[in-house]
Each structure stands twice: as structure tokens, then as C-alpha cells.
Amino acid sequence: MDFSIGEDRQMLADTLRRFLSNEADWEKRLKVIETEPGFDRETWRSMAELGVLGALFGEEAGGFGGTAFDVAAVFGEVGRSIATGPWLATLMAGRLLAAAGESDALGAVIAGDKVVTWAHLPAHDSDSGEEHDVTASQDGDGWTLTGAKGVVDYLGAADLVVVTAGERAFLVEADAAGVARAGYKMVDGGSGGELRLSNTPARELSGVGAEDIAAAEAMGVVALAWEGVAVMDQLRDQTLEYMRTRKQFGVPIGKFQALQHRMATLALEIEQARSAAINVAARFDSAERAKSVAAAKYTLARVGSLAAEEAIQIHGGIGMTWELPLSHYAKRMVMLGHVLGDEDEHLARYIELMREGD
Amino acid sequence: MNLDYTAEEEAFREEVRAFLRDKLPKRLSDKVRQGKNLTKADMEEWHAILNEKGWLAPHWPEKYGGTGWSVMQKFIFETEAAEAHAPRIIPFGLSMLAPVLIKYGTEEQRQHYLPRILDGTDWWCQGYSEPGAGSDLASLKTSAVREGDHYVVNGQKTWTTLGQHADWIFCLVRTDNTGKKQEGISFLLIDMKSPGIEVRPIKLLDGDYEVNEVFFTDVKVPVENLVGEENKGWTYAKYLLTYERTNIAGVGASMAALDELKRIARTTKRNGKLLIEDPLFAQRLARLEIDLENMKTTNLRVLDAAGKGGAPVAESSMLKIRGTEIRQQIGDLMRRAAGRYAQPFVEESFEEGYNGAPIGPQWSGTTSSEYFNMRKLSIFGGSNEVQREIITKAILEL
Ligand SMILES: Cc1cc2nc3c(=O)[nH]c(=O)nc-3n(C[C@H](O)[C@H](O)[C@H](O)COP(=O)(O)OP(=O)(O)OC[C@H]3O[C@@H](n4cnc5c(N)ncnc54)[C@H](O)[C@@H]3O)c2cc1C
Numbered sequence: 218m219d220f221s222i223g224e225d226r227q228m229l230a231d232t233l234r235r236f237l238s239n240e241a242d243w244e245k246r247l248k249v250i251e252t253e254p255g256f257d258r259e260t261w262r263s264m265a266e267l268g269v270l271g272a273l274f275g276e277e278a279g280g281f282g283g284t285a286f287d288v289a290a291v292f293g294e295v296g297r298s299i300a301t302g303p304w305l306a307t308l309m310a311g312r313l314l315a316a317a318g319e320s321d322a323l324g325a326v327i328a329g330d331k332v333v334t335w336a337h338l339p340a341h342d343s344d345s346g347e348e349h350d351v352t353a354s355q356d357g358d359g360w361t362l363t364g365a366k367g368v369v370d371y372l373g374a375a376d377l378v379v380v381t382a383g384e385r386a387f388l389v390e391a392d393a394a395g396v397a398r399a400g401y402k403m404v405d406g407g408s409g410g411e412l413r414l415s416n417t418p419a420r421e422l423s424g425v426g427a428e429d430i431a432a433a434e435a436m437g438v439v440a441l442a443w444e445g446v447a448v449m450d451q452l453r454d455q456t457l458e459y460m461r462t463r464k465q466f467g468v469p470i471g472k473f474q475a476l477q478h479r480m481a482t483l484a485l486e487i488e489q490a491r492s493a494a495i496n497v498a499a500r501f502d503s504a505e506r507a508k509s510v511a512a513a514k515y516t517l518a519r520v521g522s523l524a525a526e527e528a529i530q531i532h533g534g535i536g537m538t539w540e541l542p543l544s545h546y547a548k549r550m551v552m553l554g555h556v557l558g559d560e561d562e563h564l565a566r567y568i569e570l571m572r573e574g575d
Numbered sequence: 576m577n578l579d580y581t582a583e584e585e586a587f588r589e590e591v592r593a594f595l596r597d598k599l600p601k602r603l604s605d606k607v608r609q610g611k612n613l614t615k616a617d618m619e620e621w622h623a624i625l626n627e628k629g630w631l632a633p634h635w636p637e638k639y640g641g642t643g644w645s646v647m648q649k650f651i652f653e654t655e656a657a658e659a660h661a662p663r664i665i666p667f668g669l670s671m672l673a674p675v676l677i678k679y680g681t682e683e684q685r686q687h688y689l690p691r692i693l694d695g696t697d698w699w700c701q702g703y704s705e706p707g708a709g710s711d712l713a714s715l716k717t718s719a720v721r722e723g724d725h726y727v728v729n730g731q732k733t734w735t736t737l738g739q740h741a742d743w744i745f746c747l748v749r750t751d752n753t754g755k756k757q758e759g760i761s762f763l764l765i766d767m768k769s770p771g772i773e774v775r776p777i778k779l780l781d782g783d784y785e786v787n788e789v790f791f792t793d794v795k796v797p798v799e800n801l802v803g804e805e806n807k808g809w810t811y812a813k814y815l816l817t818y819e820r821t822n823i824a825g826v827g828a829s830m831a832a833l834d835e836l837k838r839i840a841r842t843t844k845r846n847g848k849l850l851i852e853d854p855l856f857a858q859r860l861a862r863l864e865i866d867l868e869n870m871k872t873t874n875l876r877v878l879d880a881a882g883k884g885g886a887p888v889a890e891s892s893m894l895k896i897r898g899t900e901i902r903q904q905i906g907d908l909m910r911r912a913a914g915r916y917a918q919p920f921v922e923e924s925f926e927e928g929y930n931g932a933p934i935g936p937q938w939s940g941t942t943s944s945e946y947f948n949m950r951k952l953s954i955f956g957g958s959n960e961v962q963r964e965i966i967t968k969a970i971l972e973l
Pocket residue numbers: 463465466470473475476530531532533534535537700701702703704706708709710711733734735736737786951954955956957958959960961964
């Protein structure tokens with residue numbers, strides 16, 4: 218066995234870490250999350266120019282990585298700095314572009330010239346309470362799409378949108394006919410939007426099917442699991458640091474056993490979450506993938522909200538302020554639980570797989 | 576044993592319900608139910624309606640404007656009002672300062688301040704916490720030095736809830752540094768318009784402004800604004816802890832929120848299925864309802880004991896812990912019910928009259944902000960850790 222991430226990946230992570238701390242520091246983050254796109258396009262492009270996004274894809278697709286542990290190395294840094302930007306969308310949409318051999322589009326994304334997002338889950342219609350999805354119809358040689366998708370990452374900033382419809386996936390130009398985008402800010406920084414399509418021309422991603430979509434989602438969970446553990450590490454470390462310095466009743470609050478045991482439990486849980494993240498990356502190409510995806514996302518959401526809540530509580534009032542980075546980490550942590558299915562959805566999925574006798 | 580209300584209590588409940596049906600403006604209850612931001616005017620509006628009815632200050636003695644209700648009646652009123660989504664009554668003047676003035680103030684102070692609290696002339700805020708004095712409140716440093724017929728106040732308070740609206744602040748200040756830290760604290764009433772006071776808003780993690788820092792630089796406060804005796808302020812502040820806290824568990828607010836959550840679970844579909852049909856979600860919901868029902872009876876038991884003359888400090892701590900945990904869990908479940916729609920953050924939609932296109936389920940827009948905002952419940956009013964210390968010592972005698 219080998220639990221090290223590997224020298225090359227560590228170098229990549231270090232490069233990204235330096236870049237993010239120099240070019241996307243906290244002050245910049247506070248400013249950028251007040252803007253509509255929720256990230257800085259120029260910074261994104263410079264990051265891409267460093268070659269970071271290539272790590273998310275294999276050589277055949279114009280990248281230089283593409284394994285689960287390459288993805289893990291990148292998203293660990295995203296979590297560490299809770300950087301905003303279409304990281305997850307790029308990964309998931311990009312994986313489908315790669316599967317379809319769309320090398321021009323993917324090349325432009327890897328270079329940072331184009332922003333791509335991934336529109337997969339249906340939109341919830343506010344009036345009827347029903348979920349509305351996208352359907353595809355064949356139109357001569359081509360296809361058109363009609364319907365809606367909900368909570369699409371960085372929709373307003375996207376040049377390209379990968380849209381799923383049933384078991385197929387399509388590439389849509391964001392400025393194509395019939396595209397309507399309603400953008401908004403997100404609780405943890407960044408942005409999202411509701412996508413409506415009406416007879417929008419789209420190019421089918423050839424050869425892409427349900428398996429590829431599921432694989433992209435699974436890789437998304439790998440990314441979230443590693444991002445999440447990095448956020449948890451930050452929540453824990455920032456809280457421990459505070460416990461060592463904040464004094465009440467004449468002693469650092471870290472001296473109170475009631476708090477010590479809570480942090481001991483949290484530290485233990487975070488190590489469990491790290492193991493879940495390792496499991497899902499290590500078993501990505503195995504028959505156990507589906508189960509370890511469900512296990513990782515369930516664990517991430519469960520431990521994540523514990524970490525967020527404990528970190529705020531142990532900080533007391535200051536933990537509730539916008540000014541303290543900690544509260545932003547807590548928000549990112551809890552919101553990660555809502556991406557690509559929540560704790561209960563993944564637990565239910567796990568139960569289903571267990572029943573099937575896996 | 577019998578858990579039913581008596582016939583008189585039942586009749587009282589009907590009276591309260593009828594009043595709420597007639598007088599609680601729908602505009603206000605809608606805002607509360609939808610988790611929208613209440614303005615100062617909104618809070619004052621409800622305050623005035625209650626005052627007109629004579630129901631604003633149930634905890635006060637009748638001669639100052641109280642209702643003469645039993646503890647059970649107070650509980651019924653608080654629960655019914657919350658269940659009807661009435662705005663919360665801002666407690667600082669009515670429930671925090673007034674009892675101290677009534678017990679320890681001079682008749683002159685009572686005659687001056689109490690009517691102004693009732694008619695809304697004075698909005699009070701609470702100046703206890705400081706940057707260095709939170710749970711360890713007695714270590715507070717803001718100083719008041721007597722110079723002739725004035726105190727001169729210097730220092731800083733923080734986390735001052737709704738201080739931006741306040742006309743007055745009641746403060747714990749240090750008047751003596753020589754003895755035990757609890758013995759050098761005084762209780763002082765300070766006009767927020769005094770020269771030398773500066774209020775700076777604190778932005779909370781949900782983007783909202785409900786707390787402030789208050790800075791005091793050579794603020795002159797007339798000596799007649801001292802409550803009780805100099806250096807006895809700690810006793811007065813602690814008196815509030817033993818003072819009847821019928822509403823500490825927030826049973827009514829939790830019942831109202833749980834009803835809303837159940838409505839949502841019965842009407843919201845995820846992955847083609849109603850949430851209530853999802854065994855995992857339903858299990859979370861059922862556990863909560865059971866916990867809440869249990870707490871309600873615990874609360875009634877404590878009230879009953881209080882009605883018979885007890886001063887249940889440690890039992891109040893139990894109710895505070897469980898009450899805030901339940902309220903937080905309801906918020907947690909609301910956020911979960913929203914699924915991926917817990918993520919959008921449209922601040923403008925928290926204001927009345929917002930008419931942008933709704934995003935996702937009608938009710939989902941405020942769920943995450945409320946969930947995060949509710950973290951405060953286990954931090955303020957004596958953190959839940961501090962409450963557990965009280966239980967450990969006072970009930971368990973460990
Ligand atoms: C939204 C909000 C509104 C508020 N409004 C007001 C207001 O209007 N007026 C006012 O005066 N104050 C107000 N407060 C302040 C509130 O009372 C304090 O936040 C509270 O007393 C905790 O103090 P602290 O924040 O300094 O945390 P600290 O006291 O520093 O506590 C940090 C952590 O240590 C824990 N801890 C402390 N001592 C012990 C111990 N002995 N054993 C175990 N654990 C311990 C705490 O429980 C907490 O988890 C408000 C706070 C908030 C968040």
C-alpha cells in the first residue's frame with residue numbers, strides 16, 4: 218500500500234497553492250464574491266495558463282493527468298483556499314467533452330479561453346412545485362433542446378454549457394438561440410443560475426452515454442470529497458488556533474475539557490472523512506466505485522456539517538461574523554453537502570446498492 | 576396526572592387566538608413565516624398593537640402595566656403568538672431592563688422609564704458583552720469613573736443586538752478594580768445620543784446586520800442613571816437568570832417552524848417523490864417532532880414548579896439547551912429540504928416587496944441564511960456549554 222499522493226502531484230498542488238495565495242488572496246476573495254460572476258476571469262485565465270486544468274484530464278484529451286488522484290490534488294487546494302471559480306463545472310463538463318473527443322472545445326477550456334459549465338439536474342418550477350428537465354429532439358442532422366436545468370454552476374459566466382437530456386449529453390453555445398439564463402450569487406461565494414432552453418440548437422456529444430455521465434458525476438464526488446476534507450482541515454486548524462489564544466476565565470478556552478473532547482471527536486471524524494476520500498479515489502476504476510461514491514458523499518456531508526457547526530460554536534460570537542474567514546469556510550463546507558446529491562440521497566443510494574448484494 | 580389545560584386556561588387560549596386572528600396583521604405574520612427581514616417599523620407596529628391591548632408586558636406587576644397572568648397563561652400567550660407567526664417582541668427593554676428596574680430601581684426611575692418602554696418611546700439595547708468578556712462576563716473592562724454628578728464612561732461593548740435602532744443602552748460597567756471582579760460592577764443606563772458614543776455595525780455570516788460594536792469615549796452619564804447601588808450590578812444582572820423565563824425554550828416558535836416544515840415535506844418533490852415519502856427525511860422529521868413534544872411537557876413541568884414558587888435556574892438551562900438545539904435542527908432540516916436550492920443567495924429577496932422571479936421552491940431562498948443565523952442560539956444568552964456547566968453543578972452536584 219501507498220498513501221502518498223505522489224511527487225508530481227504534490228508539485229502541482231504546491232504550484233496551485235502558491236498561485237492561489239498570491240493571486241487570489243483573502244481580500245480579493247471578499248471583493249469577488251460580491252460580484253455577479255463570483256470569480257475573477259483574469260485570475261482564472263492566469264491559473265489556466267499555469268497548466269493546472271490539464272491535470273483534470275488525460276493525455277488523449279489534451280491534458281496530462283486525469284486520474285482520480287490528479288483530481289484530488291487540485292481540489293485539495295481549492296478547498297484549502299475556498300477559491301471561487303468553475304472548478305467543479307470544468308471537471309465534469311470537461312470529462313464529457315473528453316469522452317466525446319471534443320478536443321477543440323476542451324482545449325479552449327484547458328487554456329482558460331473559454332468557461333464551460335455543466336447543466337445536469339432538473340429545475341424546480343416555483344409555481345407548480347414540479348421538476349422540469351430538458352428534452353432533446355432530432356432536427357434534421359442536428360438536435361434542439363427544450364426545458365430547464367436548476368442551480369447550474371457559474372452559468373452567467375459560461376461560454377459553453379454541457380447539457381444532459383436523458384442518457385445523452387449535448388454541447389450548447391451560451392449565446393445560442395433560445396437560451397435564457399437567470400443568474401444569482403451562491404451562499405458560499407461564486408454564482409449559479411437557472412437555465413431555460415427553447416428549441417436551442419445543440420451538438421450531441423457523440424458516443425457519450427449514461428455510463429459516461431455517471432462517471433463524470435463520480436469524478437465530481439471525488440473532487441468534492443477532497444475539497445471537503447481540505448475545508449475540514451482548515452475548520453479544525455483555525456478552531457484549534459483560536460482555542461489556544463482566546464482566553465476566558467483566565468485560561469485559554471482550549472483548556473476546558475468540555476471543548477477538548479468535542480475537538481477530539483471532530484479530529485477523529487475528519488480522519489474518517491479523509492479515508493472516505495481516499496477510498497473513492499482509489500476505487501474509482503473498480504467495481505466498487507458506485508458504493509464508494511455514495512459512501513464518500515454521505516461521509517463528507519455528515520462530517521462536514523459537524524465540522525462547520527462545531528467550529529462556529531467553539532469560536533462563540535466571532536465565529537458568526539463575515540469578517541472572520543472561518544465563517545466562509547463553514548458556509549462552503551455546508552454547501553458542499555448540497556452539491557451532487559446530499560447526505561440522505563447518497564445514503565439511500567448506498568442502501569440500494571447494498572440490497573443489490575454488492 | 577393530567578396534561579390538559581384547565582377550562583379557564585382553555586378559555587384563555589381561545590381569547591388569545593381570537594385576538595391574534597383579529598389583530599395580528601397578515602403582512603407581518605407572512606414576513607415572519609417566510610423568514611423575511613423585519614424592519615424597525617414592523618417590530619414597533621406589533622409592539623404598539625400589544626400595548627394597546629394591554630398585553631405587552633405580561634411579566635410586569637399589574638401596577639406598572641402587567642397582565643396579572645399565571646405562568647401558564649404567559650406560556651399559552653407566548654406559544655400561541657409564536658404559532659401564529661407574530662413577530663418576536665424585542666426583549667431588551669421589556670424583559671431584561673424592566674424587571675431589574677422594578678426590583679432594584681428607584682420609584683422615580685420606574686415612573687420615568689417603564690411607560691416609555693411600553694409606548695415605544697425608548698428602544699433599549701443590552702450592553703453586557705465585550706470583546707474580552709463573553710462567557711466570562713464578570714471580567715468586563717468598560718469603566719465608569721465618578722466625577723461630581725456624572726460618571727465618565729470609557730470602553731467598548733460588542734454584539735449589541737439591534738443597537739443601530741436603540742435610543743438607550745443598559746450597561747454593565749466597572750466602577751471598582753480592587754476586589755473580586757464580580758464586586759466592582761455597576762448597572763448604568765446610557766443615552767445612545769450622548770457625545771462620545773459610536774456604533775459600528777458588524778456584518779454576520781448570513782450578510783445581515785443585527786449586531787454592533789458600541790464604543791464609549793469619555794461619555795458623561797448623570798449619576799441618577801445608576802440602577803441600585805454602585806458595585807452591585809452583578810447581582811442585578813444575575814437576577815435576570817433566576818427571573819421567570821417561561822419562553823426560554825421557544826416552544827411556540829419551534830412548533831410554528833415544525834408545522835411549516837411538515838407542510839413543505841408534504842408538498843415538495845425531490846427525484847419525483849414527496850419528501851415525506853422519503854424514509855430518511857421522514858425519520859429526521861419524526862425524531863424532531865418527538866423531541867419537541869417531549870420538551871413541551873418538560874417545559875410545562877418546569878412552569879408548574881415555577882408557578883408554585885420555585886426559581887428553576889438549572890431547569891431553565893435544560894430548556895435553553897434543548898430548545899435551541901431543536902430550533903437549530905428544524906433550520907437544518909429546512910436547509911436539507913431545499914436540496915440543491917439551498918445554495919442560491921439572493922439577498923434582495925429577504926426584503927418585503929421583492930418581486931424578482933423566485934428560484935426553486937417558493938420557501939427555499941432563506942433556508943441557508945436562517946440555518947447559519949440560528950447558530951447564534953447556542954452561543955448567546957449563556958452559551959450551551961455554559962448552561963451545561965450550570966446543570967453539572969446545580970442539578971448533578973458534580
Ligand atoms: C447574534 C448575537 C447576538 C448577541 N447579542 C448580544 C446583546 O445584545 N448584548 C450582549 O451583551 N451580548 C450579546 N451577544 C453576546 C453573547 O452573549 C456572547 O457571544 C456569549 O456570551 C459568548 O461569548 P463569546 O462570544 O465571547 O464567546 P466565548 O466566551 O469566547 O466562548 C467561546 C467558546 O468557549 C466556550 N466556553 C467558554 N467558557 C467555557 C467554559 N467554562 N467551559 C466550556 N466551554 C466554555 C463557549 O461556550 C464557546 O463555545 C450576542 C451574541 C451573538 C452571537
